[in-house]
Amino acid sequence: MSAVVEPVEHGRARSIELVEHGPARSVALPDAVGRALAAGSVVDAAPDPYTPGRWSLRAGSKVGAVAVTVPGAGEPVTVRVAPKVPIARLFFLLGYSLDPKGPWREGEVDVAGHRELLPALAHAVERQVDRALRQGLLQGYRETVESALVVRGRVREAEQIRRRFGAMPPVEVAYDEFTTDIAENRLLRTAVERLLRLPGVPREVRRRLLHQRARLADVTPVIRGQRLPDWRPTRLNARYHQALRLAGAVLDDASPEHAPGGLRIEGFLFDMNRLFEDFVTRALREAVRGSGHTARLQDAHTLDEASVVRMRPDFVLYGPDGTPCAVADAKYKAERAVNKARRPGGFPEADLYQMLAYCTALGLPEGHLVYAKGNAAHAAHRVRHAGVLIHQHALDLDQEPAGLLADIGEVADRMRAVPSPV
Structure with a gap:
């Protein structure tokens, strides 16, 4: 059930405060603003079916702030989404x-x-x-292409003929300019x-x-x-x-900035899913550097023999002989919804199915799912009749950087120690 809140006044502008993956909030909003938030994928936004003029807002994995301005509606409405991590x-x-x-x-x-x-x-x-x-x-050379009254650099003969056949000046020229631009x-x-x-x-x-x-x-x-x-x-x-x-x-493209029909959305958002994935994959690559292994990020493969079904694991580790020896996928949000018995859901099962497909297609005996720490610790599952072992690691992001990188190092050690492919 949504908590009912009213926009906070910051100066003259209205401000709505949300928390990443926090509970939904019922807020009084102009319908145009609510529709803009929903269409811009800023937050999950839906109109309240029982109370006209109110919208249910729930933040997902995007954190930051956006301001929505509706023509003729006065000051903008600012939505701020705070991250869970410091x-x-x-x-x-x-x-x-x-x-x-x-x-x-x-x-x-x-x-x-x-x-x-x-x-x-x-x-x-x-x-x-x-x-x-x-x-x-800093200064450097930049190629400049222009129509000039004097020849400078080289004449662009094809353009001169196409645009100004038989007429000079101006002259179509190109030259390198030493500039700060x-x-x-x-x-x-x-x-x-x-x-x-x-x-x-x-x-x-x-x-x-x-x-x-x-x-x-x-x-x-x-x-x-x-x-x-x-x-x-x-x-x-x-x-x-x-x-x-x-x-x-x-x-980055995660920053919304557009104005459909006079409506303006401007702000900045970080997608924590993408940020976590980038961090994990780059940290794993650094952890295996110098070991004789090669790491590839977002490595393209196919699942089926006809090479129709494409897959792109976040991280694939190759041995010195060039064959895959380990695969990993980063998943920022580990929690599933609690069940009716109020027991925590743990790691999503769909992630296991996805990793099993990766291991099967790459011929690997083990796979690694790396989560931001949620409500479950490290787990490992051996798949029946397949022999594939799938590890689920949980990283505590609210710790010192040295400790976080040490945890990544332990995951990398497990990946390098993988047994011979199936």
Whole structure:
């Protein structure tokens, strides 16, 4: 049954506070806002069948905040979803997923004691951008294509003939320009602009972000809907690496930003399912590095002999001879609903069926399911008539990073010690 709450007033804007995978709440909302939340996959939203004007809202695995603005309805409604794990732990998972070699141990990425995700993220990004720009803006060569009154670089003959046959000037030219308007700076500028539009960024952090935007004033931000420019880590842009990786997280597709029919949704969301999967697979890969084994993430295989049914396990470990020797899948939410006897549900059985299919198709005697710690401890099941052993590991995310990585190391040790394939 949904708890009945009213939106909290923060200044003039209305704010609804939810908790990741928490109980549903009944909230008084304009129907247009409720429909927008449901259509945008922000939270599970459904109209109350008995009380017009009220909606039942329940947060899933996405955490963060979004602001919904309805034309003519006054101030926006902000929905905030708090993660169950502490902010410092979440940033460790995020940072390690972005770069296992980076400075992501707790305390090395400053979140300034912020207890909400967006203020902490905005603060962390601003600090990393500031560090990246302390020696000035990075410069590099960028290819420019334009119509010019003078010849510069090389003439684009095909374009000149197609567009201006028999007419000069202007001339269709292409040349390399040494400039600050390069991919790295454009990504930082775009991330700063994005954060400045998000709801809930503290005033002091916003002031510092405005300062960073001024430093990047000559850089062209990426327009909404355009493809983000690619960048590659090199020695020359080393001081930008951490800032660029965090900027990439800010600009990720999980951030809703659209305006159907004049309705506007703007905000930032982390999908904890994806974040946990990224962390587990990258940590497992680091744990087996140097052992002679090869790890592949999201490795494509087929289930059937006709190669019609595709499957993509999160993590497949290959031995020195190039054959699969272990498979793992990461599952963030371990709990099933309690049954009528009020006994905890434990690990979902469907995950076992999925892992059995992976092991069968890959010819492996063991498989590994890795969960965020819920209401069950480690378990192992040997499948009748198949001999396949399926491990179910539970990671406690609310522990020190060293302990969490040690637990991942134990899973990796089990995977390397797997017996000969069936």
